[in-house]
Amino acid sequence: MILSVNYNGNEIPGTLTRQGGAGNTATASRPKGKPEETEVWDPVPKVITPGKSPLDAPSDAVVLFDGKNLDQWVTVKDKSPANWTVSNGVLTVNKAAGNIETKRSFTNYQLHIEWKIPQNISLSGQARGNSGIFLASTGQGDAGYELQVLDSYENKTYSNGQAGSIYKQAIPLANASKKPGEWQVYDVIWNAPKFNADGSVQTPAHVTVIHNGAVIQNNYELKGETTYIGQPQYKKYESAPIKLQAHGDKSEPISFRNIWVREL
Structure with a gap:
């Protein structure tokens, strides 16, 4: 559970609440899903050997x-x-x-x-x-x-x-x-x-x-x-x-x- 604090100092479970005055409250919900859903493992970039200096040709040149x-x-x-x-x-x-x-x-x-x-x-x-x-x-x-x-x-x-x-x-x-x-x-x-x-x-x-x-x-x-x-x-x-x-x-x-x- 995420605990966040509004501007009045109260802890709100699971939400982020900002209250800047009467009738002015913004709430951001926790994103749904898992971080793994946006991880890409394939294809894997090919491995090359850089040159000894930035001027030297890498191995795939x-x-x-x-x-x-x-x-x-x-x-x-x-x-x-x-x-x-x-x-x-x-x-x-x-x-x-x-x-x-x-x-x-x-x-x-x-x-x-x-x-x-x-x-x-x-x-x-x-x-x-x-x-x-x-x-x-x-x-x-x-x-x-x-x-x-x-x-x-x-x-x-x-x-x-x-x-x-x-x-x-x-x-x-x-x-x-x-x-x-x-x-x-x-x-x-x-x-x-x-x-x-x-x-x-x-x-x-x-x-x-x-x-x-x-x-x-x-x-x-x-x-x-x-x-x-x-x-x-x-x-x-x-x-x-x-x-x-x-x-x-x-x-x-x-x-x-x-x-x-x-x-x-």
């Missing part, structure tokens, strides 16, 4: 680049082996070789990727260490959904084109950029769009992005694929590779390391 080779990547143009530079555990853009993408296709996933703007960067605006991570590569060139990579440390450009933007769509909630020459981190949750049989959108894509520990895209609903000119639109696809951009500017090429993905 697909490691896309571990500093050794590009076995998980191909050139977008002709699907030949990726030909970017791998040295001292770091992957550096080869602009002449063009964009690269993963051999595997993904739908919904968690992505971890680290990137660095060259310390000796000298240009400005969009020409300052420009690259992109296409969260779904849906065709040749720059087709797909781009998360912008750029030097945005004291480098002015249009807000929906700076680091952490969903290019030409979503301005980041904050500028968490580090100085050129320092490693930066994106952690991304990507929920791919769903389409009806006729190609119409059933559910738009959504993305959450954490840049250097700060949430900069909070479950943003995309308007469609990335476009340089014009308005974004969706086109139907089932699953797609992840693409890294070899941007055609004249700045020093950027670098990547420690890339892994967990399918959701």
Whole structure:
């Protein structure tokens, strides 16, 4: 039995009574049933082994680049082996070789990727260490959904084109950029769009992005694929590779390391 006390100091068995004055009494009954009725024991979440640090891949991750080779990547143009530079555990853009993408296709996933703007960067605006991570590569060139990579440390450009933007769509909630020459981190949750049989959108894509520990895209609903000119639109696809951009500017090429993905 539950004993509770009203405001006049009287114990009331089995009820909670609050009396704030004449004719003003509220009573809350004890919930019926058992706590076990709302306990769920099956299914049991699978057990995974976390990485040694928050940056390390957990045991169920697909490691896309571990500093050794590009076995998980191909050139977008002709699907030949990726030909970017791998040295001292770091992957550096080869602009002449063009964009690269993963051999595997993904739908919904968690992505971890680290990137660095060259310390000796000298240009400005969009020409300052420009690259992109296409969260779904849906065709040749720059087709797909781009998360912008750029030097945005004291480098002015249009807000929906700076680091952490969903290019030409979503301005980041904050500028968490580090100085050129320092490693930066994106952690991304990507929920791919769903389409009806006729190609119409059933559910738009959504993305959450954490840049250097700060949430900069909070479950943003995309308007469609990335476009340089014009308005974004969706086109139907089932699953797609992840693409890294070899941007055609004249700045020093950027670098990547420690890339892994967990399918959701």
